[in-house]
Amino acid sequence: MGLAQNSIPELWGQRVHDDAHILKQSTVDQLERSLKAQEDSTSNQIAILIIQSLNGEVLENYSMSVVEKWKLGEKSKDNGVLLLIAVDDHKMRIEVGHGLEGVLTDAMCNRIIRNEIAPAFRRNDYDAGVTDGISAIVRTIGGEYKAESASDNVPWTLIVIVAIIFFVGVLVASFVKEFRSDGNSIPSGKKFATKPGSKKKHLSDAVLLSGLFNTGGKSSSSGSGLSLGNFIGKGGSFGGGGSSGSW
Structure with missing residues (x-):
């Protein structure tokens, strides 16, 4: 059942929100560990929201509403990222905080959607698409939220x-x-x-x-010290940077 129009879920201390139930639990757990490790090492906050339907709402408007409520990223760095997926609409968006726009550019977000996520989604392999997409985002950022990639x-x-x-x-x-x-x-x-x-x-x-x-292999991390349920946004702001796509 899709979210009602303009309804935005609470964070509930989690980085991965699969409200459409398309991911395996093992994938959700691995993503939580990987994103926690990313935040611990770089302070970048990356979250995933998968909804069943936009219910007629414009993707970009809904995405901005989510990040404005969740406030991903640190207030002084604006280093948050949201991967939003609307299953029934076959649409997705990578929303990028101000502080990461220099390295996670609109063009790079489009490339990640087009080359990493969309092909897997067309095969109905949502686990691979989300995992590969997040891996590409993390590798692109490279832990340097201020540095602009020359390439x-x-x-x-x-x-x-x-x-x-x-x-x-x-x-x-x-x-x-x-x-x-x-x-x-x-x-x-x-x-x-x-x-x-x-x-x-x-x-x-x-x-x-x-x-x-050579972009390297997929990133992965094990988290014996993983503590779920304590994730909160830290006041980061967004200005519409990122890219949208479909499959």
């Missing part, structure tokens, strides 16, 4: 093009070295200038760029 300011296609250029450069440098080691001369008009140490630079640049594409 978010560069178009993704440009990063790919630069990476290809560097990798081609490495291959060309290797070819030239092998050609010279065989005692052959480089054809006239086809000179390649290779400064000392340039190959090492190309290789290091290639490794650096490869790291941009």
Whole structure:
């Protein structure tokens, strides 16, 4: 049964509110542990609300109403995040506090929804979608609520093009070295200038760029010291940052 229009649940000390009952209890428990560990280590407050239906309410309006009531994040840092999912409407939103908008950008939120959450939801695998989405959010934030990710300011296609250029450069440098080691001369008009140490630079640049594409495995945490029922918002504010999506 869906929530009535404009009805906002109480926090009740929990970070994960599955009012639509689509997640396994083991998934809820693991998410609670992971999000508690995230708050303990970074002070960032991330919460999840899954409702059955918006009952005709605009997703973004309802999401703002929730974060205004829950006040996720610390008052001095505004480092709260809400993942809102409306099952019957097939809609979702990542709402981002002021203090995290620099690193958890609108574009990155859209990417997380599009690449991590929506595909799993289309398979009706809500556990994987929510878990992967939260993992991507946590990895994107990286524990630096003030730091802006430089990669978010560069178009993704440009990063790919630069990476290809560097990798081609490495291959060309290797070819030239092998050609010279065989005692052959480089054809006239086809000179390649290779400064000392340039190959090492190309290789290091290639490794650096490869790291941009490697987001790592899913984050997980065990919490023998987990204490449920004591989660409260700490006065964080929101200004509409984030992104919405559907499946």
